[in-house]
Amino acid sequence: MKVDSAVEYLRSLNYCVNYEPHPYHLSPEKAISFFEQYDLVLDCTDHPTSRYLISDACVLTGKPLVSASALKTEGQFIVLNNPPRPPGDVSGGPCYRCIFPKPPPAETVLSCGEGGILGPVVGVMGVLQALEAIKLLTAKPPPTDLDCAMDLTADEVPAPVEQARPTMLMFSAYSSPQFRSVRLRSRRVACAVCSAQATIDRQSLTSGSLDYVAFCGVTTPTNSLKPTAQVTATEFSQLPTDGSNVLIDVRDETQYAICALPGSVNVPWTGNADAWLEEAIRVGAVAELGDGRDRYFVCRLGHDSQLAVKAVMDNVLEGRAKDIKGGFRAWREEVDPSWPDY
Amino acid sequence: MIDSIPIAVEFTRIQSKTHRDSPVASGGLELLFSNQRKHQVALPASNPEGTPSTVGYLVKWLCENLIKDPRKEMFVLDDSVRPGILVLINDADWELEGEEKYELQANDEIVFVSTLHGG
Numbered sequence: 046m047k048v049d050s051a052v053e054y055l056r057s058l059n060y061c062v063n064y065e066p067h068p069y070h071l072s073p074e075k076a077i078s079f080f081e082q083y084d085l086v087l088d089c090t091d092h093p094t095s096r097y098l099i100s101d102a103c104v105l106t107g108k109p110l111v112s113a114s115a116l117k118t119e120g121q122f123i124v125l126n127n128p129p130r131p132p133g134d135v136s137g138g139p140c141y142r143c144i145f146p147k148p149p150p151a152e153t154v155l156s157c158g159e160g161g162i163l164g165p166v167v168g169v170m171g172v173l174q175a176l177e178a179i180k181l182l183t184a185k186p187p188p189t190d191l192d193c194a195m196d197l198t199a200d201e202v203p204a205p206v207e208q209a210r211p212t213m214l215m216f217s218a219y220s221s222p223q224f225r226s227v228r229l230r231s232r233r234v235a236c237a238v239c240s241a242q243a244t245i246d247r248q249s250l251t252s253g254s255l256d257y258v259a260f261c262g263v264t265t266p267t268n269s270l271k272p273t274a275q276v277t278a279t280e281f282s283q284l285p286t287d288g289s290n291v292l293i294d295v296r297d298e299t300q301y302a303i304c305a306l307p308g309s310v311n312v313p314w315t316g317n318a319d320a321w322l323e324e325a326i327r328v329g330a331v332a333e334l335g336d337g338r339d340r341y342f343v344c345r346l347g348h349d350s351q352l353a354v355k356a357v358m359d360n361v362l363e364g365r366a367k368d369i370k371g372g373f374r375a376w377r378e379e380v381d382p383s384w385p386d387y
Numbered sequence: 388m389i390d391s392i393p394i395a396v397e398f399t400r401i402q403s404k405t406h407r408d409s410p411v412a413s414g415g416l417e418l419l420f421s422n423q424r425k426h427q428v429a430l431p432a433s434n435p436e437g438t439p440s441t442v443g444y445l446v447k448w449l450c451e452n453l454i455k456d457p458r459k460e461m462f463v464l465d466d467s468v469r470p471g472i473l474v475l476i477n478d479a480d481w482e483l484e485g486e487e488k489y490e491l492q493a494n495d496e497i498v499f500v501s502t503l504h505g506g
């Protein structure tokens with residue numbers, strides 16, 4: 046498990062720290078009792094559902110949250126719920142919902158697995174989180190009334206504690222400057238979890254009544270094709286290679302350069318059916334009036350290839366377009382285990 | 388009376404899952420804007436109703452004048468900037484400045500930032 050290898054690696058770096066693996070998915074039911082055992086939380090997850098859950102649980106347990114995210118060559122860093130005042134206290138730091146009250150449409154969310162990530166970018170963001178964690182853990186507690194009374198007799202008047210201003214630090218490896226700090230809003234008056242009008246409380250989490258997956262929406266898997274318009278990878282592998290069919294690979298050029306089947310034609314799916322079809326016809330991958338040959342479509346996972354089949358069926362007089370179900374992932378599983386798993 | 392105001396507009400890489408099979412080269416919002424991150428635009432100083440141009444008007448204007456792609460919903464949903472995009476006015480969350488009602492000044496810098504979730 047990822048968590049075990051993380052602990053093993055960290056222990057070899059510094060055995061003085063006490064590491065406790067929690068080898069399960071963080072669920073709303075467990076989050077409260079789990080967070081209560083700690084002084085602060087670092088969010089290193091990769092999906093809006095976990096980001097909302099972690100932020101809500103931090104507000105409800107009064108823990109500051111050090112949040113970082115990264116994708117490709119960019120990263121974002123925010124300290125949330127700092128200071129961690131109770132819901133309704135406007136002097137507390139904003140939570141994730143204050144900044145992002147509505148989740149982004151599911152189809153716009155790109156994970157690192159899909160989008161890719163440059164190792165040193167994650168490193169930069171992780172080091173920023175570690176630094177902030179040390180600062181928060183070693184910060185002096187806010188002065189009490191007694192401290193203030195004692196300070197009056199002291200020679201030096203203590204500098205007023207600087208109120209943490211909510212900011213987001215943005216990192217972009219290829220921009221100049223690479224770092225940019227932007228000012229964020231404070232707590233939202235109508236925030237669903239940290240305001241006086243909050244509708245989410247501990248009970249909403251512990252009872253499991255709050256469905257984070259539904260809140261963030263799920264992308265419905267593309268399944269727009271009739272079964273007759275699809276073949277399995279195995280079926281495709283048994284077709285004759287006598288030129289009676291054409292394989293159109295709709296992945297982008299970079300992926301096509303990593304690995305491709307001999308004889309296939311690369312026409313990257315661009316998201317726009319009309320523009321794609323025009324290009325496919327221009328390069329001769331698709332014949333405008335049909336030429337009696339079957340066209341097979343493939344991509345990495347089998348989503349875009351279905352869209353391409355649909356584009357062809359909707360627009361060209363050609364009933365001979367078929368999708369390879371599950372794309373190259375299925376190809377690897379069913380036909381060729383040596384196919385790169387990227 | 389000036390009739391246009393210079394505004395710097397920038398889009399940070401806003402991801403779309405339209406190319407969900409493309410882990411390497413999938414497109415960002417800048418694709419919608421001629422594949423360019425930074426734009427200098429000359430925005431009409433007032434909107435058609437004659438009131439000073441606001442950020443809300445800028446968003447509408449960008450959709451009508453700068454987006455070259457039919458997939459506008461990657462940027463605007465239900466007539467406002469879609470959830471998951473943070474709008475910055477001179478490096479501050481636009482909610483600190485009055486959101487779409489903020490009246491634009493010459494040389495203001497407006498940045499549309501996509502939220503990242505990866506970790």
Ligand SMILES: [Zn+2]
Nearest residue numbers: 140143236239
């Ligand atoms: Zn909040």
